[in-house]
Amino acid sequence: xxxxxxxxxxxxxxxxxxxxxxxxxxxxxxxxxxxxxxxxxxxxxxxxxxxxxxxxxxxxxxxxxxxxxxxxxxxxxxxxxxxxxxxxxxxxxxxxxxxxxxxxxxxxxxxxxxxxxxxxxxxxxxxxxxxxxxxxxxxxxxxxxxxxxxxxxxxxxxxxxxxxxxxxxxxxxxxxxxxxxxxxxxx
Numbered sequence: 001x002x003x004x005x006x007x008x009x010x011x012x013x014x015x016x017x018x019x020x021x022x023x024x025x026x027x028x029x030x031x032x033x034x035x036x037x038x039x040x041x042x043x044x045x046x047x048x049x050x051x052x053x054x055x056x057x058x059x060x061x062x063x064x065x066x067x068x069x070x071x072x073x074x075x076x077x078x079x080x081x082x083x084x085x086x087x088x089x090x091x092x093x094x095x096x097x098x099x100x101x102x103x104x105x106x107x108x109x110x111x112x113x114x115x116x117x118x119x120x121x122x123x124x125x126x127x128x129x130x131x132x133x134x135x136x137x138x139x140x141x142x143x144x145x146x147x148x149x150x151x152x153x154x155x156x157x158x159x160x161x162x163x164x165x166x167x168x169x170x171x172x173x174x175x176x177x178x179x180x181x182x183x184x185x186x187x
Contacts, residue, residue: 087132101129101173108132111140120146126175133167135160149178157182 004020006013006028013028020026076083090099090109099107100121109118109131123129138161145156149171159167159182166186171178 090131099131101127105129106132108134110134110136112136114140115142117144118142118146120148120178122148123173126173129171129173129178131169131171133159133169135163135165135167137163146178148176149180152179152181157184160185162187 004026006018006020006026017030018026018028085106086104087106087108088100088104090097090107092110092112092115094113095116096119097109097115097117098119098121099109101107101123102121105123105127107130111133140159140161142159151157157169157180162185164187165184168183168186169180170183171180173179
């Protein structure tokens with residue numbers, strides 16, 4: 001069985017603070033905090049160097065990367081870091097252009113012609129979403145918007161109509177409706 005060292009937030013744990021019984025699983029004997037950094041280094045007896053990182057199970061978080069719907073037991077404090085989103089690129093379609101908010105909270109759409117309808121695929125829960133609308137030619141228009149969008153003042157905005165203009169459309173989704181506001185004519 002390989003020898004291991006376990007580090008919790010950069011501090012090496014004593015062997016009494018964890019168990020490693022089967023050579024591939026390490027169980028902490030106390031719960032790990034959500035923000036904890038846990039490293040497990042495995043060394044082969046008689047060899048120099050790290051052989052691999054072993055899985056962590058038990059008292060704390062197992063594998064955040066594989067958890068498709070992690071839930072917090074308290075506040076998330078990003079400290080001096082940012083929480084970022086990958087911007088999805090929406091495919092333009094002259095009849096119906098669909099933005100699937102399950103693929104991310106930020107989206108960019110380049111309109112190369114008029115759009116019949118902009119449709120939204122609802123996210124699983126309430127959230128804020130943002131659509132960057134880029135105009136690639138003069139006179140681009142959207143004929144209709146998804147029916148569950150409620151616009152500020154009850155008025156559907158007239159988007160910019162000049163090539164190179166960028167409009168930012170911000171929405172709060174409450175689980176049923178989108179509440180939309182626009183910031184127009186960035187250039």
